[in-house]
Amino acid sequence: xxxxxxxxxxxxxxxxxxxxxxxxxxxxxxxxxxxxxxxxxxxxxxxxxxxxxxxxxxxxxxxxxxxxxxxxxxxxxxxxxxxxxxxxxxxxxxxxxxxxxxxxxxxxxxxxxxxxxxxxxxxxxxxxxxxxxxxxxxxxxxxxxxxxxxxxxxxxxxxxxxxxxxxxxxxxxxxxxxxxxxxxxxxxxxxxxxxxxxxxxxxxxxxxxxxxxxxxxxxxxxxxxxxxxxxxxxxxxxxxxxxxxxxxxxxxxxxxxxxxxxxxxxxxxxxxxxxxxxxxxxxxxxxxxxxxxxxx
Numbered sequence: 001x002x003x004x005x006x007x008x009x010x011x012x013x014x015x016x017x018x019x020x021x022x023x024x025x026x027x028x029x030x031x032x033x034x035x036x037x038x039x040x041x042x043x044x045x046x047x048x049x050x051x052x053x054x055x056x057x058x059x060x061x062x063x064x065x066x067x068x069x070x071x072x073x074x075x076x077x078x079x080x081x082x083x084x085x086x087x088x089x090x091x092x093x094x095x096x097x098x099x100x101x102x103x104x105x106x107x108x109x110x111x112x113x114x115x116x117x118x119x120x121x122x123x124x125x126x127x128x129x130x131x132x133x134x135x136x137x138x139x140x141x142x143x144x145x146x147x148x149x150x151x152x153x154x155x156x157x158x159x160x161x162x163x164x165x166x167x168x169x170x171x172x173x174x175x176x177x178x179x180x181x182x183x184x185x186x187x188x189x190x191x192x193x194x195x196x197x198x199x200x201x202x203x204x205x206x207x208x209x210x211x212x213x214x215x216x217x218x219x220x221x222x223x224x225x226x227x228x229x230x231x232x233x234x235x236x237x238x239x240x241x242x243x244x245x246x247x248x249x250x251x252x253x254x255x256x257x258x259x260x261x262x263x264x265x266x267x268x269x270x271x272x273x274x275x276x277x278x279x280x281x282x283x284x285x286x287x288x289x290x291x292x293x294x295x296x
Contacts, residue, residue: 002198004056005082006037006040006041006044007037007038007040007041008041008070009029009290010023010034010037010038010041010051011038011041011067011070012067012070012071012074013026013034013064013279014034014038014050014057015050015059015063015067016043016137016139017139018056018057018058019057019205020034020035020052020057024201026056026139026202031114032261036250038050038249040211041198041200045062045066046157046216047060047062048062048063048064049062050063051063064242071237075255078200079256079278079280080283082282082283084206085209085224088091090119090121090199091119091121091122091283091287092119092121092211092284093122093123093125093282094122094123094124094125094281095122095123095125095140095141095142095284095285095288096125096127096140097124097125097126097127097142097143097144097273097288098127098129098135098138098139098142098144099126099128099129099143099144099145100128100129100130100143100144100145100271101125101128101129101145101225101227101249102130102145102146102227102243102244102260103109103144103145103271104128104268105244105246105247106132106159106160106271106292107117107126107144107146107292111291111292112124112126115290115291118291119284119287122284122287122288125138130196131196131197132149132279133142135275136274136276137275140145141275141282141285142273142274142275142283142285142288142289143273143274143275144159144262144271144272144292145271145272145274146163146269146270146272147269147270147271147278148268148269148272150272150274151274153277154274154275154276154277155274155276155277156272156273156274157272157273157274157289157292157293158269158270158271158272158293159270159272159273159292159293160270160271161270162267162269162270163244163246163267163268163269163270164244164245164254164265164266164268165242165243165244165245165247165258165270166242166243166245166248166258166260166261166262166265167180167186167205167240167241167242167247167259167260167261167264167265168234168236168241168242168243168251168258168259168260169234169240169241169257169260170234170235170236170237170256170257170258171255171258172237172239173190173234173239173240174258176237177190178259178276179260180203180260180261182261182264183205183209183214183216183261183264184206184216186205186216186218186240187216187219189239189240190219190221190238190239190240191218191219191220191221191224191240191241191242192221192223192238192239192240192241193218193220193222193224193238193241193242194224194225194227194230194234194241194242194243195223195225197206201240202218202220202223203216203242203293204216204218205218205242207264207265208264208265208266211262216284218242218289221239222238222239224295227243227247230233230243231248231251231257235256238259239249245259245265271290273288273289273293275289
């Protein structure tokens with residue numbers, strides 16, 4: 001007797017990724033295995049679900065309908081299987097987390113090492129990214145970002161104390177150019193800015209004065225998507241840069257950088273781990289949330 005469910009998970013992986021190679025990587029199988037499983041499913045149903053070309057993969061009308069009908073039931077079956085396994089098993093499997101580059105200190109080496117030692121059956125796949133995307137569609141279990149940029153339909157749990165941003169420059173730069181006394185003075189200084197991608201505008205530097213938030217659209221002489229590069233340039237006296245105080249703290253302590261405009265940089269809500277609302281969260285995700293939030 002044939003298995004009526006055979007190939008459905010493969011089809012859903014292909015439908016979400018729109019790419020056979022990516023689907024195969026997520027499933028941990030070969031591309032040929034994905035192609036063969038999908039072909040068997042199509043043969044059994046008597047319809048073509050996926051239109052394949054050398055450059056793209058798209059769903060047919062039948063494929064779109066099939067995906068809409070089986071996606072949620074398949075998710076519920078997966079949750080049911082995981083729930084039953086959890087009755088007798090320790091947390092296991094792969095956890096994929098998308099982490100903002102400015103939140104790297106939240107998931108420090110000792111913190112993650114302690115988590116892995118506590119749950120040796122779990123594997124972590126952490127991607128540092130500042131891109132804006134649907135973590136569920138991209139195949140992540142959760143993300144870590146500042147609370148103010150998390151979608152409202154997500155569950156968000158605090159994993160850090162309040163944070164603060166500030167501008168910094170090296171003592172050498174300040175000796176040569178002076179220190180800005182007000183954020184508006186930044187337009188007369190050499191600035192080192194940040195942007196997530198080449199096709200986006202540089203990040204606007206945010207400040208508060210008399211309870212009113214405002215930002216300054218500095219015109220950076222240099223922009224980059226790498227905080228390490230910003231730190232190296234600022235420490236070398238190239239200009240003023242802006243970011244999280246936690247990131248700058250070691251360099252400030254060593255005298256390599258000097259904080260600027262602190263009066264205009266009050267604290268704000270910190271970082272959160274966020275994930276989609278589900279009827280029942282996987283055990284592997286629950287233990288990670290508990291581990292991070294207990295040290296927030």
